[in-house]
Amino acid sequence: MEIMNNEQLKNMFSLEGKLAIVTGGAGSLGEGVATGLALHGCDVVVTGRTKETLDKTVAEVEALGKKAMAIVCDVTKEDQVIEMVQKVKEVFGKIDILVTVAGIAKRHPAEDFPVDDFRQVIDINVTGTFIPCKIVGAVMKEQGYGKxxxxxxxxxxxxxxGGYAAYGTSKGAVNLLTKQLATEWAKYNINVNSIAPTIFWTPLTQEVLEDEKLKKIFMDRIPMGRAALVQDMVGAAVFLGSSASDFITGQILYVDGGCTAG
Ligand SMILES: NC(=O)c1ccc[n+]([C@@H]2O[C@H](COP(=O)([O-])OP(=O)(O)OC[C@H]3O[C@@H](n4cnc5c(N)ncnc54)[C@H](O)[C@@H]3O)[C@@H](O)[C@H]2O)c1
Known part of the structure; x- marks a missing residue:
């Protein structure tokens, strides 16, 4: 690893000239992260299950003067992820950053949890994180770097x-997958870290927002006294995607207003 000079130290958060893939790029966090990375200089490929829903994010990234591309891809289907990554390599020639945002939530009391729902949450949140990591990780290994x-x-x-038997289990698995990949791929100069937000208001959490009693339970657990905003995650994504985090790997960065501190 080369020692940075002052100019490089000053620009250590810059993503100028980099290319990121954001899965779930049509969702609330996906859109926010994609445009946040673009604001810091990054070209962005957004993926999701339907092209129409990705167009808005593409337009926003392009409006910031960066290159953007939408590729339809279900993160649970390995053949579709392989095809998507091949396309990115053809067009951009490299992948600097992968952000695996795609995910779902289903809440039921554990004793009534439909097993099909449980399996779906695990499939999308865990396997749908692993597959893009696996395919992009192989490209990053070849490149000799990646975030x-x-x-x-x-x-x-x-x-x-609140009924999180599947969701909590799936995100626990994402934490350990993050540490596992970080440990396996450190030798290839690939950093693998996670952003772990507290609740923010999106279609995924609509039912909590609409239930005053439940909403209060959530808010009472956050010392800073508010829900997160998508913009709260942008700084974490820029940091973990940039050379400012070159010696950080296998970490879970809680962006949670102190929720997990006490
Ligand atoms: N909203 C919150 O409070 C909150 C808190 C912590 C973590 N998260 C996580 O943040 C991520 C984004 O959540 P959000 O709140 O922006 O939700 P969202 O519903 O707005 O976005 C999720 C996106 O993932 C996509 N997706 C789902 N299954 C997919 C699949 N099989 N293939 C490809 N794309 C798929 C959806 O189409 C959607 O665009 C999720 O991983 C979620 O678990 C959300």
Whole structure:
């Protein structure tokens, strides 16, 4: 590893000239992270299950003067992820950053949890994180560098009475997958870290927002007294995608207003 000069130290958060893939790029966090990375200089490929839903993010990235591309791809289907990554390599020639944002949540009391729902959450949140990491990780190994950012949750840190048997389990697995890949791929100069947000208001958490009693339970657990905002995750993504985090790997960065501190 080369020692940075002052100019490089000053620019250590810059993503100028880099290319990121953001899975779940049409969702609330995916859109926020994609545009946040673009604001810091990055070209961005967004992936999701339907092209139309990705167009807005593409337009926003392009409006910032960066290159953007939408590729339809279900993260649970290895053949589709292989095809997507091949396309990115053809067009951009490299992959600097992968952010695995795609995910779902289903809440039921554990004793009534439909097993099909449980399997679906595990499939999308865990296998759907592993597959893009596996395929992009192989490219990064060949390149000799790369930054992978998974998306976990405070629900991976501790249990919660609100019906999170599948979701909490899936994000716990994302945490350990992050540490496992970090350990295996450190020798290839690939950093693997995770962003673990507390609750923010999106379609995924709509039912909590609409239930005043439940919402209060969530807010009472956050010392800073508010839900997260998508913008709260941008700094973490820029940091973990940039050379400012070159010696950080296998870490779970809780962006949670102190929720997991006490
Ligand atoms: N909203 C929160 O409070 C919160 C808190 C902690 C963590 N998270 C995590 O943040 C991530 C984004 O959540 P969000 O709140 O922006 O939700 P969202 O529903 O707005 O976005 C999720 C995106 O993932 C996509 N997706 C789902 N299954 C997919 C599949 N098989 N293949 C490809 N794309 C798929 C959806 O289409 C959607 O665009 C998720 O991993 C979620 O678990 C959210």
């Amino acid at each position: 992978i950012i998974t998306v976990s949750s405070v629900r991976a840190f501790a249990g919660h009475p």
